[in-house]
Amino acid sequence: MxxxxxxxxxxxxxxxxxxxxxxxxxxxxxxxxxxxxxxxxxxxxxxxxxxxxxxxxxxxxxxxxxxxxxxxxxxxxxxxxxxxxxxxxxxxxxxxxxxxxxxxxxxxxxxxxxxxxxxxxxxxxxxxxxxxxxxxxxxxxxxxxxxxxxxxxxxxxxxxxxxxxxxxxxxxxxxxxxxxxxxxxxxxxxxxxxxxxxxNSKGVVLSQADFAMSKIASNTEYQGNVLRKAIDYFCHLAISPEFYKHIVDNDPDFAKTDFFAKMKWLKSENEDLYDPEYTDLIRVAFTSQFNRGRLSDLVSLLSGRNFETRSFEDAIAEQSFEKLKQGVFNFMNETHFKRFLMIIKSAGFISPKLIRSQNALNFAYILYLKLRELNVNSVSIESYVKRWFVFSVLTGRYSGSPESVFDFDIKQIHNRPFDEYLKEKEEGELSEAFWNASLPQSLDTSVASSPYFNVFLASQVKANDRGFLSKDVMVSDLISLRGDIHHLFPRDFLKKNGLDRSKYNQIANYVYMQSEINIKVGNKPPKDYFELITNQIAAENKLVSGLSSHEELVANLKANCVPTEIMNMNLEDYQEFLILRRKLMAQKIKEYYFSL
Structure with a gap:
């Protein structure tokens, strides 16, 4: 053909x-x-x-x-x-x-x-x-x-x-x-x-979202052009609230629409945890409203496709534009958007740098909107959304091409009680083998942006843990105020002893620590700098840390999943230390997950 x-x-x-x-x-x-x-x-x-x-x-x-x-x-x-x-x-x-x-x-x-x-x-x-x-x-x-x-x-x-x-x-x-x-x-x-x-000689990949956007914007009969503009303006405003004045001054017709009324709240909003692009907004609006995950279906529906007769009907196109419009309204709704972000933050994900999977965040919002539509009570919604988001991150559920998984998940959620589906997925993918073997193995990486390390940090935020060797400064403070990640076995110490970057930059060797404490730790092996700390506690001075008792020290190590054996460790103990800490981190993540 x-x-x-x-x-x-x-x-x-x-x-x-x-x-x-x-x-x-x-x-x-x-x-x-x-x-x-x-x-x-x-x-x-x-x-x-x-x-x-x-x-x-x-x-x-x-x-x-x-x-x-x-x-x-x-x-x-x-x-x-x-x-x-x-x-x-x-x-x-x-x-x-x-x-x-x-x-x-x-x-x-x-x-x-x-x-x-x-x-x-x-x-x-x-x-x-x-x-x-x-x-x-x-x-x-x-x-x-x-x-x-x-x-x-x-x-x-x-x-x-x-x-x-x-x-x-x-x-x-x-x-x-x-x-x-x-x-x-x-x-x-x-x-x-x-x-x-x-x-195309440049090999530029045009996504299915781009086709969907073109389809929306080209339809003036059902005000698709206005809908497309609303999607663009919302995403622009979410990043640059000052753009509000530009819309008022330069697009007075749009400023009179219901869409603009729904997004006005963004003019004074500076939250950057979830700054959606148009592809994110359209995916969430479509999937939550149509119970489908493939954007090619959206293009077909907006064309008026009848999937049974394979013909195209104006009534289907009109209905599809109306449903999509409602999905966009739901996405933009101030109450929905802010409550969803509150749920994600309450799970410990307080900074965009802890969120590396936009698709996991998108589906979490889809789940929130869908459960609201199904009249699930608000307490359950909060727990389900937190759990599903963390489950998605830990299992890499939406990494790669997410559309088929979106499609499968939304159909399951629409057709059966969510608690049943969640339990089924947990039993299948979060077995004891996952927590005791697979997750510790996944923590064997030098990538600081690892989703597993981000979940660990979120678990610390959720538990109100203090930074390593800190008496009062919280991990949440160090994350939100751009504190630094430092090495438990100091980097210079390991580097001078011949270890390469992939060895000393293990995430099991990472911890949030105040810079002033890190400077006092210097490049000493743990055995030496812990001797300084225990001597300081005995002498009741606070040259290195604000901790004032052995009990406080042990509690701080536990909160940061640092094995107490570290206090007597030297270079030859480094590999054993990494194994011990990965197990402790995995156990903390497990307890955190089931507390959500």
Whole structure:
């Protein structure tokens, strides 16, 4: 089956399609990221007759309307948005939305004598040899005769034939051809993705979320364009609350929508534990609302696909947009969002640096929203969400490609009591063998951002543990105030004795310790620096640590999962120490998990 057609079209035809909506360029599907010099270079290439690449469009399927008639699908721009947007900006004088979401005009100037293009600047505006904005020349509002006459009036010394030839070439740019690859409407999203990757020389992977976003934004009938903008604005506001004023000042129509009312609370919110990107927001909204995990299904549903008859129906598209809109509202809801973050923080994950799996966080929010919808009581929801999040992190449940696991999990949660499903997963994947063998082995790593080490730190935060050898300073303080991780067997000591980085940087050798304590520990072996500490306790001075009794010292070691044997250890004991500490860390994580 031929999966696509390739045709050459006039640029002016392409621009007509854009203006009429035949080709949908979502307003903020992707901000215009080219700088003005690239727009200038594109105009020069077209003027010189050089090829400028292909545009790839995917035709929406034809949809059966409520009255029984068929609606012909629009084309969605899959690749080439930057070039097409550059053409509309330079040749039509249209506004573009830049990387900071500002609406700007890009004005390209032309010098017919030099046959050169340049980005408009103050110097060009003062120089009569330049046409300051080519959009005014190619719009057709001025005839070439008048264009030449006006130019010669301020540049009487130049060659009239040269100027006329240059202007003719300029205004004929819209008559140049551009290749359009149109993908068949009945292709599934996986095939479209593969075609895109194979045909794009840069090998840029366009995710299924990108297709979903294009699909949403191209639908004006059910206000998909507004929905897409809401998703973008929420994610932008979550990172930059000051962007609120920009929306009010520059997008008054959106500022009147219910979406904006739902996200206003972000203008004074500085929490950065969960800063979702649009892919995260759409995945959570879709999965929680549709009980499906594959975004290709979302694209199909928004197209109106009836999975049973394999036809496309307007009623299904309308219903799907409404459901997705509700999912986005649920995601943005201030109460939902803040209560979810409170649950994650109450599990000890108080800093974004403790969270390395955005997918685990996304599904935890899906679970929270779903359990609310199923009317599970709030106390149970809190426990279930915490447990499932930590379970996901410990088992790497959503690492790699998460869609099939999302799909499986949400169907289970929707169709049976969650406590049954959770118990089944725990019995299958968190057996005694996991806690006693698999987890200690997983702690045998030098990667400080290891999810297992992050769960261990969260367990310390949850238990209100003090930092190593600290009397009052909490682990939570050291994490949130950017304290440092230090080595129990000092790094310099191990390095000087010939151990390489992978050996001395073991996470079982890591501990949160105040820098001033670490300096006093220095590069001594544990046996020596613990002798200093025990002597200090006996002499009732606090030169190294604020701990004032042997009982406090032992309690501090226990809280940090440091085996008491360390107090008599030297270089030759290092490997034994690592084994002992990994077991203690695993045991603490186990107790922490079942306390959630």
């Amino acid at each position: 031929q999966k696509y057609s390739v045709n050459q079209h006039l640029i002016e035809t392409l621009l007509t399609w854009v203006k009429s909506g035949e080709i949908a360029i979502p307003e903020i599907q992707r901000p215009f990221v080219w700088d003005s010099s690239k727009v200038r270079d594109l105009m020069d290439s077209l003027y010189q007759g050089f090829p400028v690449g292909y545009v790839i469009a995917w035709r929406n399927p034809n949809v059966r309307l409520k009255d029984g008639s068929m609606s012909e699908g629009k084309k969605i721009l899959i690749d080439g948005q930057q070039r097409v947007t550059a053409l509309t900006a330079a040749l039509l004088g249209e506004y573009v939305v830049d990387k900071t979401y500002q609406r700007v005009k890009i004005k390209i100037a032309f010098n017919p004598i030099l046959e050169k293009f340049e980005v408009q600047n103050p110097a060009i505006l003062k120089d009569s040899s330049w046409i300051p904005n080519i959009a005014e020349a190619v719009s057709g509002e001025i005839s070439i005769l008048k264009l030449v006459r006006n130019y010669l009036a301020v540049n009487p010394e130049v060659d009239e034939d040269l100027v006329e030839r240059a202007f003719t070439n300029l205004i004929n740019i819209p008559k140049k051809q551009i290749g359009i690859i149109e993908l068949s409407h009945d292709l599934d999203i996986e095939t479209v993705t593969e075609i895109f990757i194979r045909i």
